[in-house]
Amino acid sequence: AQSVSQHNHHVILSEAASLELGCNYSYGGTVNLFWYVQYPGQHLQLLLKYFSGDPLVKGIKGFEAEFIKSKFSFNLRKPSVQWSDTAEYFCAVFWNAGNMLTFGGGTRLMVKP
Amino acid sequence: DAGVIQSPRHEVTEMGQEVTLRCKPISGHNSLFWYRQTMMRGLELLIYFNNNVPIDDSGMPEDRFSAKMPNASFSTLKIQPSEPRDSAVYFCASSLSRTGSAQYFGPGTRLTVL
Numbered sequence: 001a002q003s004v005s006q007h008n009h010h011v012i013l014s015e016a017a018s019l020e021l022g023c024n025y026s027y028g029g030t031v032n033l034f035w036y037v038q039y040p041g042q043h044l045q046l047l048l049k050y051f052s053g054d055p056l057v058k059g060i061k062g063f064e065a066e067f068i069k070s071k072f073s074f075n076l077r078k079p080s081v082q083w084s085d086t087a088e089y090f091c092a093v094f095w096n097a098g099n100m101l102t103f104g105g106g107t108r109l110m111v112k113p
Numbered sequence: 114d115a116g117v118i119q120s121p122r123h124e125v126t127e128m129g130q131e132v133t134l135r136c137k138p139i140s141g142h143n144s145l146f147w148y149r150q151t152m153m154r155g156l157e158l159l160i161y162f163n164n165n166v167p168i169d170d171s172g173m174p175e176d177r178f179s180a181k182m183p184n185a186s187f188s189t190l191k192i193q194p195s196e197p198r199d200s201a202v203y204f205c206a207s208s209l210s211r212t213g214s215a216q217y218f219g220p221g222t223r224l225t226v227l
Contacts, residue, residue, distance in 0.1 A: 032213035043204060044156075044218040051213070090156065094213035100169070101146075101216060103156050 002026055004093050006104035013081050014112050021076040021107050023065075023091030032094040033074040034101075035065055039087045047089075050074065061085070083113045115139070117219030119205050125225045131193040134222045137186055138207030146216060147180055147190050148204040156204075162188065163210075195226045 003026045013019060025031065035047040048059025055067040065076045074091060091104040118137040126132055138145045146161040160170040162182045170180070177196070182188040192199055202223050206216040 034215060036218075043220045044206075046215050046217065049215050096213060100158070100161075101213070103158075105155050 002093070002095055002100075002102055004091055004102050004104040006089075006091055006107050008107045009105070010108045010110070012110045012112065015083055016080050017111075019076070019078040019081045019085070019109070021089055021091075021109070023074045023076065023104055025072050025074070025091075025093040025102075027072075027095065030096040032096070033065070033067060034092040034094075035059065035063070035074075035076050036090040036092060036103075037087045038090065038106075044090060047076070081109075081111045083111045085109060086111045117205055117207050117217055119203075119219035119222050121222060122220060123223045123225075125227065126195055127227050128196055129194045130226075131191065132195045132199075132224060132226075134190040134203050134205075134224070136188045136190070136205030136219060138188070138205070139217055140186070142207035142209055142217075143185065144208045144210055144214075144216075145182060145188050146206040146208075147188070148206065148218075149201045150204060150221075151201045159190070192224075195224075197226045200224055200226050 005024045007022050033050040036044040037047050038044045047063050048057050050057045050067050057065050063078050067074050088106045088108045090106045094101045120135045144163045147159040150156045159172045160180045165182045180190045202221045204221045205219045208214040208216045
């Protein structure tokens with residue numbers, strides 16, 4: 001079965017630290033890739049998406065993600081986090097051979113001021 | 114632009130009561146998704162519609178759950194009878210198509226069943 005793995009369930013960083021959240025997915029083939037953010041008490045919001053082209057994708061709020069097809073990965077990065085980045089981050093993958101968007105289990109990020 | 118609209122935002126009910134959650138997708142979107150989020154199980158897809166037709170309801174936990182989409186601008190998720198284990202946040206999301214477009218989420222309905 002197709003699956004999405006976010007190996008880091010909880011991450012704690014200090015402000016200004018660099019962030020990298022891992023996302024790996026099973027199977028190959030053509031995929032569409034997404035990162036969503038969920039701030040405390042709020043709904044999921046789209047951070048960035050990759051469909052094709054440049055594998056380095058820029059999103060909102062200074063986030064970026066890199067698609068590495070050979071590693072089935074789509075890691076999320078931010079060079080310098082802020083306290084306001086405290087949230088849960090979800091990676092999601094859509095396999096074009098399938099018909100469903102599959103979410104990872106989420107990573108809770110806490111940024112200490 | 115109005116995003117996905119859900120109502121109510123909060124619902125507190127007693128076990129055995131019927132609960133109806135409502136969703137208005139983004140205008141022009143033709144796919145609609147219902148999710149449930151809990152601490153224990155994370156985000157679960159319950160059902161999704163394409164062009165008002167239910168495509169996959171394999172995530173619906175039991176026959177107590179039902180969903181309808183009578184037209185392109187409205188969907189309901191009904192739980193009858195409700196149970197305490199149904200307590201969760203229920204999100205509705207919509208997208209332009211089911212072929213991998215980004216999904217846009219509503220604010221959610223926080224359901225508490227006592």
